[in-house]
Structures are given as C-alpha cells and as structure tokens.
Amino acid sequence: MSHQYWRLRATCPPAASRYILAATIIFALQTAFVVAGKEEARCRAVRTTMVRAADEALGYYTMSHPTGALQAASRDDVRKRALGAVHNVTLALADVNEHGGFERCLPEAGSDRTAAQISYALLDMLLRGRPKARERLRTLEPFGTGVPDLFSDSLSWSELVHSGWPVFRLAAVIESESRSPLTTPLLGMRLDVQDASEGCPYNHEEVGHLMVLVAGEGITARINDVRDFLRNNFEGEQTTETRFLLDILYAQPASSSCQAVLAVVYAALADALQCHWKRPRSRATHIFADAVLDRAQKFAAIAFTGEGAEARSGFTWGAGPLKDATPMATFFSSRWPVLSFLARLEPRRLPKQQPLGGQEAEWPAVVSWSTREEELGGMNWAERFAAEVFGDLPGIELVADLECADIYVYRSKRPVNFGGVLIFVDGEKDPGDSEQDELLEKYPASIVVGPQPASGNTALHFAVPYAALSFAGRQHHSPDLLSAPWRARDSTARAMANGGLAVHPAPERRFAAYLAFKCWPHRERFFSLLSDAARSRGLTGVDTLSRCGDSDASEGDRRQDRYSQNYMDDAVALFSHYKFALVFENHMSPRYVTEKIANAYLAGAVPIFWGSPFVLQVFDPRSFIRVNSFDNFEAAAKHVVDVALDPVAYKAYLQAPVLRAEGNASWYFSWHRDMSAPDGRPSLREQLAEAALEKHRAGIGGVMPAIERRPWYYAELFR
Ligand SMILES: *[C@@H]1O[C@H](CO)[C@@H](O)[C@H](O)[C@H]1NC(C)=O
Numbered sequence: 001m002s003h004q005y006w007r008l009r010a011t012c013p014p015a016a017s018r019y020i021l022a023a024t025i026i027f028a029l030q031t032a033f034v035v036a037g038k039e040e041a042r043c044r045a046v047r048t049t050m051v052r053a054a055d056e057a058l059g060y061y062t063m064s065h066p067t068g069a070l071q072a073a074s075r076d077d078v079r080k081r082a083l084g085a086v087h088n089v090t091l092a093l094a095d096v097n098e099h100g101g102f103e104r105c106l107p108e109a110g111s112d113r114t115a116a117q118i119s120y121a122l123l124d125m126l127l128r129g130r131p132k133a134r135e136r137l138r139t140l141e142p143f144g145t146g147v148p149d150l151f152s153d154s155l156s157w158s159e160l161v162h163s164g165w166p167v168f169r170l171a172a173v174i175e176s177e178s179r180s181p182l183t184t185p186l187l188g189m190r191l192d193v194q195d196a197s198e199g200c201p202y203n204h205e206e207v208g209h210l211m212v213l214v215a216g217e218g219i220t221a222r223i224n225d226v227r228d229f230l231r232n233n234f235e236g237e238q239t240t241e242t243r244f245l246l247d248i249l250y251a252q253p254a255s256s257s258c259q260a261v262l263a264v265v266y267a268a269l270a271d272a273l274q275c276h277w278k279r280p281r282s283r284a285t286h287i288f289a290d291a292v293l294d295r296a297q298k299f300a301a302i303a304f305t306g307e308g309a310e311a312r313s314g315f316t317w318g319a320g321p322l323k324d325a326t327p328m329a330t331f332f333s334s335r336w337p338v339l340s341f342l343a344r345l346e347p348r349r350l351p352k353q354q355p356l357g358g359q360e361a362e363w364p365a366v367v368s369w370s371t372r373e374e375e376l377g378g379m380n381w382a383e384r385f386a387a388e389v390f391g392d393l394p395g396i397e398l399v400a401d402l403e404c405a406d407i408y409v410y411r412s413k414r415p416v417n418f419g420g421v422l423i424f425v426d427g428e429k430d431p432g433d434s435e436q437d438e439l440l441e442k443y444p445a446s447i448v449v450g451p452q453p454a455s456g457n458t459a460l461h462f463a464v465p466y467a468a469l470s471f472a473g474r475q476h477h478s479p480d481l482l483s484a485p486w487r488a489r490d491s492t493a494r495a496m497a498n499g500g501l502a503v504h505p506a507p508e509r510r511f512a513a514y515l516a517f518k519c520w521p522h523r524e525r526f527f528s529l530l531s532d533a534a535r536s537r538g539l540t541g542v543d544t545l546s547r548c549g550d551s552d553a554s555e556g557d558r559r560q561d562r563y564s565q566n567y568m569d570d571a572v573a574l575f576s577h578y579k580f581a582l583v584f585e586n587h588m589s590p591r592y593v594t595e596k597i598a599n600a601y602l603a604g605a606v607p608i609f610w611g612s613p614f615v616l617q618v619f620d621p622r623s624f625i626r627v628n629s630f631d632n633f634e635a636a637a638k639h640v641v642d643v644a645l646d647p648v649a650y651k652a653y654l655q656a657p658v659l660r661a662e663g664n665a666s667w668y669f670s671w672h673r674d675m676s677a678p679d680g681r682p683s684l685r686e687q688l689a690e691a692a693l694e695k696h697r698a699g700i701g702g703v704m705p706a707i708e709r710r711p712w713y714y715a716e717l718f719r
C-alpha cells in the first residue's frame, strides 16, 4: 500500500478582498485630505477621486463579506464602479507624486498627517501587486521609510499590530495577503493506493484534478464541478468508494488561512453525499454526510468566530482572529449563503456514529415532511399523516424537515433535489391543479394519494377522496367519530364550539347554515331557493356564515364565532348550531368529495350535498340529502323543508349510519389508525407503507430533476 497526496488549492482571501482592503484604506486616507483642504488643483483632484472611491467602496463593502464572498445581486456593476474609482485614485495620486509628492496635500502635522502617511504606505503596498509587495516585505521597513520613525523606538511592529488600531490590523492583513502565494494549498488529501505500480484509478485522478480549486485572480473555484463529479462517479464498487470517501473526510487542511473556503468545500461535499446519490443511501453514506457536514460547520465556526483557531497560521504579526463568541445559530440565520446553506443541511438528527461495516439493515428508513406544511391554526397535516401511516413501524424513523429523507410526505412543500420516495397527499386539488403533475408524472418513486392520479403511469395511485384525507388537518376529530352515533358527534361538536368547556344543554338548533368561501352560482342559487322555501313555510331562512349567500349582511353579522382553530374545525363548531348544512362541492369531478360533507357530519348536522356520485361509495345515502338525486333544485329544496318540519323523518337522517357499510368506505379512512379496513382487508396505511418501503428498497427513486435550483452556485462564492 502506498500513499498518494493531493492538494486542494485556492487563493485566500480571494482577489476581491484586495480591492475591499484598498477601498477601506482610501476611506481612512481621504479624511486627512479633506481635513487639510488644500486648494491646489492636484490635491483637489486626489480628494475628489478619494471621496468618490470611498463612496463606491462603501457600497461594495456593504454587499460583501470580510472573506470576500459577495451578495449576488447587482454585484458586478457595483464592483466595476468600485474598481474604477480605486483606479482613478491611483491615477490622481501618481500625478500629484510626480509633481512634488502627495504629502503636500496633507495637514502640516498631527495625528491626521501620521495616519495618512501610514495609510498611504499600506495602499502603495497593496496596489503594487503581490510580487512587488512581497519583495518589499523582505526589507526591514516593509511599509516604507519614515513610518516606524513616527513611533517611539520601544514599540515593535508586533506591538503596534496588537494595539487594536484599525490601521495596524489592516497592515497585518495586507502583509498576510501579500506574503501568500497566488494559490495556497488548501487541503491535503491522502489517498491510499492498493497497488502503487497501477497508480490511481481513473476517477481518483480526475477528482484530483477537479479539486484543484483555482480561486481569485480571475479564475473561479469550481466546487460545483466537484459535486457533479461525485454525483456522477460514485456508483461503483462499495469498498473503493468507502475508502475514497474516508480519504476526503480525513483530509488535513494544508493551509488554514481561509477557513471559510474549507467550510464551503465541505458543504459542497456534504451536499453531494446527502442529496445527489443515485441509489438509496447506504448507512455509510449517512455517516459520511454527517461527518463532512460536521467538518463544514467547524470550519465555518473557526472562520467566523476564531474558535479553535490554533491551527491558523495566518498573520506573521499575529493579528489574532476576532473573538466574537457568537453561536453558530446566529450565523445560520445570517444572510451569508454558505451559512444558511449549512443550516439547511444541518441534520436534525445526528446519527450515532456506529463503526463502519455494520449491517445495512440497522439503518432506519427516514420518513420526513416539511414543517411549512402547517396550516392555519398550527396544525401540520403532513406530520399527522406521516405519524399515522409510518409511526412505530419497525425500521422507520420520523424526522421533520429532512430534505434527504428516504420517504417524503408532501402537498406543496416538496424537497429540493430529492432522491427518495415521494408521497403526494391530495389536499382537494389533484396533481394537475396543484402544479405537481409534471414532477409526479416523471418521477418513478412517486405515490399519489388522492382522488385523481398523476398523468402517465409512473406514479402509483391510491384513489382516496379528500373527505377522508382531511382528517389529517383536523385538530379535534379522528375518523372513527363518523362511525359513532349522532349523540357522540353532537356533544363533541358542541364541546368544541364552547371552547372545550362543559357541554351546555342542547340549544335549539337553527334551521340551516351556508358557509362557503367561493360563491359559485350553483350554490348561491340553491341557497336563495332554500331560504325562500323555508320562509314561505314558517321557518327562518338559511343563515350565511361567510361572505357568500346574503350580500346585505355585514361580515360581523355573518360570523359571530371567532376563527378559533383551522377552517375545518371552525366549520364544525359553526355548523353545530344547525339542523342542516349546505355542503355543495365547487364542481363535479371524479371522486371529488371534499372535507365539506365531513364538516357537517362531525357537527351533527344533516349534510345537504351536491357533487360527484362517488359520495355514495363513501357515505350512506340515508344520512344525507343528495341534491343531485332530485329532478331539480326546487324539488330538493322542498324535500329539505319537508324533513325540517317532520321530526320523525329528520331523526331518521340523524340516526342513519354515516359511512356506507358495503364496499370500501372505511378503507378510505384507514390511513388513520383509528379506522380499520372492512372484512379484515389490509388498511390503506398498511398498503401505503408497504408500497413506499418497497420502492425505497428497490431503490427506484433516482435523482429527482432539480425542481428548485439551489439558491446559488458554490462557484459564485468565489467570484
Ligand atoms: C474615473 O475617472 C473618469 C475620468 O475622469 C470618469 O469618467 C469616471 O467616471 C471615473 N470613474 C469612477 C468610477 O469614479
């Protein structure tokens, strides 16, 4: 076995920082020129260009980070102007120096003059470029004759640098910057080669080349190339891969002068390991990803806090790193891309670092969802759904917000560059309506749970109406309440309407309620017909509980109850004061039976339904009034009023079972644990979990086409 060494190289800090330094110095220098206010034309010219440069530089500086990473927006413009302005200063200074020297333009004596002289020496050093600056640094008076004379003999440069005076800190930075070669070895990576005579395998060679990050001086670091390489090549034989990954992981910083760059390198690797695997991740991959991430965070911490910076060889004069005790979390919330990137990658769950070589099966399949799926009232339907379907299953772990999970439950918050099994759970809108169709159609590891399948035959489809799925978003009800007698539903709903306090004696329920947020004409027409029919026979009209129905009533009149929970729980509480509830679907489409009819049942009100005939496969026709089964709306409205005036008929509706006994009715709800499938058949949750795990095991996920781009290119960080 022989060892092979690679070096990652990068200029650090990147070239941009030279201009930031120059601009900062000009900013300091201009003060002296302004204070002196010499009216000689050349002095005035220098002053004007400096004021302009300081202005531009300030703009540039506020868009940049001390490490030289710039915010992307309009960076190029600002940068060009800043560089132009600095250039103009150098021209004006050269001109004045040719005609008697710049010191003529300074105040005659005092601290402003001294500061200006030092600043000028620094600027001169910086603008000369590295080779000249380095040459100068070899002399005893690196910042020019005269400058040390300004101070007492007893002060060494080192002491000055430690004085905390900004200009000396700048001096230290410039020295370090000037001494470092154009490219600095960044990371040493040892690669163990089994047979030295055979050399490196091809892919190792190639990554070796790729990992030469030539940054600054016009050439950009290509970390994204590294990532792409990893993505495309690590599919070979497991042991080679593992060995190779270990080499990357335990690579030693060859020069630690730019921790931020190392942080980015590791972040890119972590990204490659976590999300871009073309096959199911192995346990080893998990461990690597987390370990690499850990390194990325450590380097970021060192770069920004100076914590643990002993290894930092940095400044000859010992200008120490800043000693902010800022915790990592603060950086994560900062705008700087690499840090927020790291925050995104940060594992919520840090796996125990088990020794490599254990059994693959020990690693659980991770099921995740976004906490941003949360709905009004703080209810996260996806969390509930995942817990009901996958909770407590052996070999499964539930973790929120893990973008690189094995199985991901979503409706609108889909993960980025995902490679696992994707479960789309319909929320009334089918894949086509919710703009998920294109993705689900193409992605082989997708499963759709909802009324409509995705286009094509790629995604597995479980046909389930939203009436059943809506229970994932309800705070107070589980679907088994639908199987309970009316009395139980009635008291649950009224307890809820009373804020969970004691159940009051049943108030007289009013006639009927109409609650809708889109005033479709068919609903509006039935509302008027029913209101008129009821009034003409001595009942009150239909109460409007929302913006639809009665355009005369104010919002306040229509809605006395507060918005207490989410809209579904709210609807149940509101309906609990009524005998009937109008629950018309928005439109007619296959299996389109939504949460509305369930709201009425849960409130103990008789639903007046209009919509897909599929409703008959879910709900018992004796328990609701189906408007579509009448010849016309008038006949249906008359029937409702008849029932309202006939206590026996009304009671028959209340006492009828809600769910249809035959067929699959309870199966639709059996994604929830409280509901089992009929006739001892497998429940929906069992079928769904099995299907997802089978896809996971088969590894037919693959890499999802980047549906959302990363918000930046790593390369951008170095421009
Ligand atoms: C630099 O000087 C030129 C000529 O005076 C002027 O046109 C230009 O606007 C200046 N550039 C900046 C960025 O100040």
Ligand SMILES: *[C@@H]1O[C@H](CO)[C@@H](O)[C@H](O)[C@H]1NC(C)=O
Residues within 6 Å of the ligand: 663, 664, 667, 681
């Ligand atoms: C009931 O569900 C099973 C799957 O469990 C399905 O094969 C069958 O077609 C369904 N029957 C009806 C009437 O929808």
